[in-house]
Amino acid sequence: MSEYILEMKDICKSFPGVKALDHVSLQLKPGHVHSLMGENGAGKSTLMKCLFGIYKKDEGQIIYNGEEVTITDPFDALNKGIAMVHQELMPIRERSIAENIYCGRYPTKSYGPVKVIDHKKMYEDTQKLLDDLGLNFKATDKLGTLSTSQMQLVEICKAISANAKIIILDEPTSSLTQKEVDKLFEIVKQLTSRGCGVIYISHKMDEILKISDEVTIMRDGQYIGTWPAKGLTTDFIIAKEVGRELTDLYPPKVNTPGETVFEVKDFTSILDNSFKDCSFSVKRGEIYGVAGLVGAQRTELMEAIYGLRGKVSGTVTFDGKQLDIKCPEDAIKNGIALITEDRRARGIFGVLSITDNVAVASLNDYLKYRIMLDHKAINEVVDRSIGELSIKTPSPKEQIKNLSGGNQQKVIISRWLAKEPDVLIMDEPTRGIDVGAKYEIYSIIGRLAKEGKTIIVVSSEMPELIGICDRIMVMCEGRITGVVEGKDMNQEKIMELSTKFRS
Amino acid sequence: MSEKTKNGKKFDIASFLVNNALIILIIASAIFVGLQNPRFFSMANIKNLLANTSVRMVIALGISGVLIMRNNDLSAGRQVGLAGCICATLLQRMDYSGKVYPNMEPMNMWLVCILVMIGFALTIGLINGLVVSKLHVPAFIGSYGMQTIVYGIALIYTGAQPIGGLIPEYTNWAAGSFLNIQLIPNLAVVTAVVMVVMWFLYNHTPYGKKMYAIGGNPDAAEVSGINTTRMTIASYMIAASLFALAGFMLGAKAGGTSSNLANGYELFAIAGCTIGGVSVNGGTGKVSGILMGVLVFEILKIEMTFLGIDTAWTYIVQGIVIVVAIALDIRKYIAKR
Numbered sequence: 001m002s003e004y005i006l007e008m009k010d011i012c013k014s015f016p017g018v019k020a021l022d023h024v025s026l027q028l029k030p031g032h033v034h035s036l037m038g039e040n041g042a043g044k045s046t047l048m049k050c051l052f053g054i055y056k057k058d059e060g061q062i063i064y065n066g067e068e069v070t071i072t073d074p075f076d077a078l079n080k081g082i083a084m085v086h087q088e089l090m091p092i093r094e095r096s097i098a099e100n101i102y103c104g105r106y107p108t109k110s111y112g113p114v115k116v117i118d119h120k121k122m123y124e125d126t127q128k129l130l131d132d133l134g135l136n137f138k139a140t141d142k143l144g145t146l147s148t149s150q151m152q153l154v155e156i157c158k159a160i161s162a163n164a165k166i167i168i169l170d171e172p173t174s175s176l177t178q179k180e181v182d183k184l185f186e187i188v189k190q191l192t193s194r195g196c197g198v199i200y201i202s203h204k205m206d207e208i209l210k211i212s213d214e215v216t217i218m219r220d221g222q223y224i225g226t227w228p229a230k231g232l233t234t235d236f237i238i239a240k241e242v243g244r245e246l247t248d249l250y251p252p253k254v255n256t257p258g259e260t261v262f263e264v265k266d267f268t269s270i271l272d273n274s275f276k277d278c279s280f281s282v283k284r285g286e287i288y289g290v291a292g293l294v295g296a297q298r299t300e301l302m303e304a305i306y307g308l309r310g311k312v313s314g315t316v317t318f319d320g321k322q323l324d325i326k327c328p329e330d331a332i333k334n335g336i337a338l339i340t341e342d343r344r345a346r347g348i349f350g351v352l353s354i355t356d357n358v359a360v361a362s363l364n365d366y367l368k369y370r371i372m373l374d375h376k377a378i379n380e381v382v383d384r385s386i387g388e389l390s391i392k393t394p395s396p397k398e399q400i401k402n403l404s405g406g407n408q409q410k411v412i413i414s415r416w417l418a419k420e421p422d423v424l425i426m427d428e429p430t431r432g433i434d435v436g437a438k439y440e441i442y443s444i445i446g447r448l449a450k451e452g453k454t455i456i457v458v459s460s461e462m463p464e465l466i467g468i469c470d471r472i473m474v475m476c477e478g479r480i481t482g483v484v485e486g487k488d489m490n491q492e493k494i495m496e497l498s499t500k501f502r503s
Numbered sequence: 504m505s506e507k508t509k510n511g512k513k514f515d516i517a518s519f520l521v522n523n524a525l526i527i528l529i530i531a532s533a534i535f536v537g538l539q540n541p542r543f544f545s546m547a548n549i550k551n552l553l554a555n556t557s558v559r560m561v562i563a564l565g566i567s568g569v570l571i572m573r574n575n576d577l578s579a580g581r582q583v584g585l586a587g588c589i590c591a592t593l594l595q596r597m598d599y600s601g602k603v604y605p606n607m608e609p610m611n612m613w614l615v616c617i618l619v620m621i622g623f624a625l626t627i628g629l630i631n632g633l634v635v636s637k638l639h640v641p642a643f644i645g646s647y648g649m650q651t652i653v654y655g656i657a658l659i660y661t662g663a664q665p666i667g668g669l670i671p672e673y674t675n676w677a678a679g680s681f682l683n684i685q686l687i688p689n690l691a692v693v694t695a696v697v698m699v700v701m702w703f704l705y706n707h708t709p710y711g712k713k714m715y716a717i718g719g720n721p722d723a724a725e726v727s728g729i730n731t732t733r734m735t736i737a738s739y740m741i742a743a744s745l746f747a748l749a750g751f752m753l754g755a756k757a758g759g760t761s762s763n764l765a766n767g768y769e770l771f772a773i774a775g776c777t778i779g780g781v782s783v784n785g786g787t788g789k790v791s792g793i794l795m796g797v798l799v800f801e802i803l804k805i806e807m808t809f810l811g812i813d814t815a816w817t818y819i820v821q822g823i824v825i826v827v828a829i830a831l832d833i834r835k836y837i838a839k840r
Contacts, residue, residue, distance in 0.1 A: 306726075345723075346720070348720065349786070351719050351786045360713075375707075
């Protein structure tokens with residue numbers, strides 16, 4: 001038997017319009033923590049999904065315990081001893097912690113020929129597991145009563161309870177506080193001491209350097225290399241991740257903020273655990289960042305401003321005029337546009353063409369004879385957008401779902417530019433986009449700000465905000481905990497404000 | 504597969520066959536049946552086919568807008584039936600003994616048609632739309648409730664009695680041909696006008712683009728400033744007015760109506776739409792495709808009659824066609840992994 005518990009060799013995977021994985025390899029030793037690094041869109045999650053049976057690889061081999069295996073689906077992966085804690089949780093909120101942990105493989109007992117679920121054993125085992133890991137929940141608690149970070153810990157328990165030999169942690173700390181991260185690291189050490197192999201995906205350099213034994217770096221779906229974690233530096237990793245000098249990560253600043261024009265006052269959600277008493281103001285031509293951990297309610301606040309979510313109080317003024325916004329239609333009429341966080345679910349119309357995707361928000365602006373669409377005018381706008389934002393597509397008639405993430409995002413930006421908004425709110429504008437396209441999006445943001453538009457960028461990637469914003473507002477647990485600018489715009493300060501109300 | 508040919512790569516005979524399977528199948532089967540029984544290609548039969556298809560097509564067009572927006576309307580058939588009954592009661596001969604309104608002169612048939620269309624849009628259509636969009640009742644359930652309500656109303660309105668004695672002007676119109684061209688029934692002319700109007704609405708107005716957008720992704724449509732509530736209500740109102748028109752046409756064609764008129768027609772309309780490319784996942788569907796889907800169904804029915812297949816078997820075949828067509832449609836949308 002080889003020294004590796006898992007070897008992935010020359011894995012390839014394509015999606016329409018993108019080669020997501022191009023001959024990627026990974027080797028994991030038992031008892032080791034192997035970190036997988038790369039920018040968003042580098043293919044880390046795709047690789048792991050191929051391992052976990054969510055995607056089928058196009059080419060390549062997976063050798064597990066010295067034998068080549070084919071993993072057909074997640075259930076098969078779990079049976080083989082491979083568990084994955086997903087970046088996006090899939091909780092069943094209305095059921096207990098124990099039922100979530102044992103979902104699909106409930107312990108059973110037999111009454112003669114009849115098999116029933118052994119609830120007693122399930123709850124006892126779960127409680128023991130929770131206690132062992134030092135988590136202070138009851139096995140009978142409904143999962144929905146926990147916070148996002150607590151759910152993430154439960155998800156990790158699930159992986160452990162499956163007696164997995166390999167555990168994949170996909171950005172497990174994105175919504176955890178420092179204390180919870182320490183807890184997680186203890187758990188990971190317990191696992192490795194039992195001989196488990198852990199594949200750890202994260203963007204946080206300090207964590208990676210602290211916990212890993214080896215580091216594999218990927219970029220744009222390609223395998224860059226594997227190094228022992230000892231002796232690696234942050235600069236080295238970043239240089240490998242982006243594949244060029246650090247200086248070109250962000251375009252030079254071109255905008256100069258003017259006077260304050262956009263003011264949001266006293267926004268409080270109709271929900272108890274959402275945003276509260278939020279007030280802030282943004283200048284003309286300013287790029288205003290909004291930082292915070294997952295669950296800080298940034299998206300919720302932005303969507304409430306845009307009229308998508310309910311609020312008990314709150315006013316929006318632009319240029320001294322109070323705006324009455326009850327639904328997105330009102331927001332758009334008042335010159336506010338929102339690019340949503342989840343591009344696939346709430347941004348693109350997958351089956352429609354690029355043309356339709358661009359024109360959808362401004363159909364009533366292109367009419368002739370009062371009721372008829374002026375297709376010629378629309379096509380001109382679309383052609384101009386494709387040129388200006390360099391959208392890569394065979395034709396404007398192409399269905400948008402066949403484009404890469406970056407090009408889809410550019411189409412959505414074009415949709416709003418056609419409306420010429422005064423205020424453009426962008427929620428995670430570069431999520432799941434490759435490095436090159438990110439740079440282009442930053443340039444577009446800068447150009448728009450230079451033209452005098454007010455831009456609000458919500459992002460979970462602190463370096464990105466620091467790289468492009470004039471000021472950054474930080475939120476924690478639904479409240480605004482501070483606004484940083486100048487030399488205060490650094491990760492330590494933002495992190496401190498992001499965790500202000502967390503223990 | 505269609506992309507290959509679009510991108511100008513070499514013409515692929517296999518993909519051509521797959522993409523046009525429906526038309527090819529229908530033509531082939533029609534030739535087969537025609538060889539068995541030459542009367543299949545007779546003038547009378549083709550005219551009959553067109554007349555049948557005309558009514559069904561109007562119902563299918565009505566329901567298509569609702570389907571494209573990912574909703575449904577199970578009350579369609581009953582609406583057609585009630586509209587047919589109302590039209591009939593207003594167009595009975597004075598000398599007919601069982602006249603529902605004995606002292607009322609029959610009204611102008613076109614006025615009746617327009618009043619019923621407007622009336623249905625403002626009552627049943629509006630209520631359906633409000634229930635689905637404002638009360639958030641799933642369309643399947645909401646429109647099913649409406650189905651039984653409308654049936655109840657039809658029973659009360661007609662006293663559960665058939666309504667006959669229609670004025671000849673009305674029934675002769677339905678039996679007649681356009682400019683005396685034997686092949687083109689008057690009913691088909693109405694349907695052709697409706698098709699042009701709907702094609703224009705779907706392809707050349709903001710309403711149409713918004714409709715496809717909502718069907719493609721309702722959440723994204725809302726973010727894009729489309730008032731989904733208003734659009735949903737509009738789709739049900741347009742549907743109701745077309746069901747009313749279909750009722751008017753069907754009453755004239757049948758020469759008499761009853762509360763059971765057009766019972767279950769919504770399922771044929773939904774099936775026709777789906778076979779014709781209106782995706783059950785919303786967002787796609789063309790007027791030409793819907794015509795194809797409805798035609799396939801009608802031709803299939805007539806073919807089976809001509810082959811002398813027992814009615815019981817025709818139901819079984821129709822059911823299989825519906826399931827297979829939708830299974831094929833769904834295949835396109837199941838995420839490839």
